[in-house]
Amino acid sequence: MTREKVIPAVPERFILADSNTVRLLSEKADYVLPAGEESKVWARLEEILAAMLGADLSRDSTVVVVGGGVVADVGSLAASLYMRGARLILVPTTLLSMVDAALGGKTGVNFGGYKNLVGTFYPAEEVRIGIGFVESLPEREYRSGLAEVIKTGLLGDEEVVEILESRREAIADRDFEVLEEAVWRCILVKGAVVERDLREGGIRAHLNLGHTFAHALESVQGFGAWTHGEAVAWGIARAMELGVRLGVTEDEHADRVFRLLSQYGFRTELMPDAADSLVAAMRKDKKRQGPTMRFILQRDAQDTVIEEVEAEVIRAMLAGE
Numbered sequence: 001m002t003r004e005k006v007i008p009a010v011p012e013r014f015i016l017a018d019s020n021t022v023r024l025l026s027e028k029a030d031y032v033l034p035a036g037e038e039s040k041v042w043a044r045l046e047e048i049l050a051a052m053l054g055a056d057l058s059r060d061s062t063v064v065v066v067g068g069g070v071v072a073d074v075g076s077l078a079a080s081l082y083m084r085g086a087r088l089i090l091v092p093t094t095l096l097s098m099v100d101a102a103l104g105g106k107t108g109v110n111f112g113g114y115k116n117l118v119g120t121f122y123p124a125e126e127v128r129i130g131i132g133f134v135e136s137l138p139e140r141e142y143r144s145g146l147a148e149v150i151k152t153g154l155l156g157d158e159e160v161v162e163i164l165e166s167r168r169e170a171i172a173d174r175d176f177e178v179l180e181e182a183v184w185r186c187i188l189v190k191g192a193v194v195e196r197d198l199r200e201g202g203i204r205a206h207l208n209l210g211h212t213f214a215h216a217l218e219s220v221q222g223f224g225a226w227t228h229g230e231a232v233a234w235g236i237a238r239a240m241e242l243g244v245r246l247g248v249t250e251d252e253h254a255d256r257v258f259r260l261l262s263q264y265g266f267r268t269e270l271m272p273d274a275a276d277s278l279v280a281a282m283r284k285d286k287k288r289q290g291p292t293m294r295f296i297l298q299r300d301a302q303d304t305v306i307e308e309v310e311a312e313v314i315r316a317m318l319a320g321e
């Protein structure tokens with residue numbers, strides 16, 4: 001991790017950026033993905049593969065992906081497929097990608113209306129983090145990354161939660177020193193989880209705190225209407241509410257999380273009118289196993305559990321009944 005916005009100078013590079021991050025480069029990109037979640041589709045993946053072939057890439061060439069989670073997900077999937085796997089370096093340029101998307105090897109595109117339905121596990125050989133990239137992030141995208149920082153702190157590092165609570169102004173000002181500390185701690189949390197469970201057979205599922213709700217919200221409202229982080233923050237609020245209802249979550253913990261989310265400007269309110277469609281979307285979620293649905297809940301900070309919950313309980317909670 002550095003503060004510099006460095007693109008690695010490796011031989012035979014294929015640089016993949018999006019239409020915003022291409023402006024951060026001092027060299028030419030080999031493929032530029034239109035920015036936005038709408039680019040996480042099969043057609044774009046095919047275009048990238050065609051561009052790789054057109055550039056005469058060999059398996060020893062290195063795909064260098066410069067951007068946020070969208071370009072990382074599609075670019076890493078393309079790298080994993082090209083000649084059964086090209087070399088891959090990720091240069092995350094969003095806060096969300098630095099603490100989450102660029103780590104842990106999940107690649108993917110949205111397919112058939114489902115988020116990340118098609119993908120592979122393909123960890124990058126290197127992830128080069130330049131904190132300086134956050135400087136040019138639009139405010140909404142920066143805040144979106146903070147949702148994943150909140151999530152990661154809640155899961156695995158009390159110090160991160162305390163930094164978020166006590167250094168709100170410094171974080172709002174994008175103070176590099178404070179951010180470096182928080183980002184580094186998040187990397188250690190995610191790294192430790194992924195090292196134990198790359199393919200999500202067990203503990204990696206904890207990283208999905210708030211995500212079942214978030215994915216449902218994203219698919220009901222249309223991908224892109226909410227940023228991923230905004231949806232995750234909303235989902236974390238729902239996970240707290242569900243936990244309290246089930247007698248799993250301490251009231252004080254839920255209150256603390258709601259306070260933190262609203263301090264950072266996230267929407268946490270119920271949307272009773274959408275309850276039925278949200279449950280329908282969750283039922284179809286690819287992570288569902290059996291008739292009940294699995295949810296990641298917390299007893300307290302850094303104390304996470306997985307619970308099977310009846311769909312009707314979820315519907316009633318979402319409807320505010």
Ligand SMILES: NC(=O)c1ccc[n+]([C@@H]2O[C@H](COP(=O)([O-])OP(=O)(O)OC[C@H]3O[C@@H](n4cnc5c(N)ncnc54)[C@H](O)[C@@H]3O)[C@@H](O)[C@H]2O)c1
Nearest residue numbers: 020035068069070093094096100101106133136137141228
């Ligand atoms: N693979 C994983 O483990 C994983 C984990 C979390 C999220 N994700 C995926 O990540 C995606 C969300 O990622 P994201 O929030 O980074 O979104 P994103 O990639 O769409 O980036 C957000 C916006 O910021 C722009 N941008 C990026 N860096 C910039 C910079 N430094 N300066 C100015 N603008 C910049 C982008 O062009 C884009 O418009 C979702 O598709 C989600 O599913 C994947």
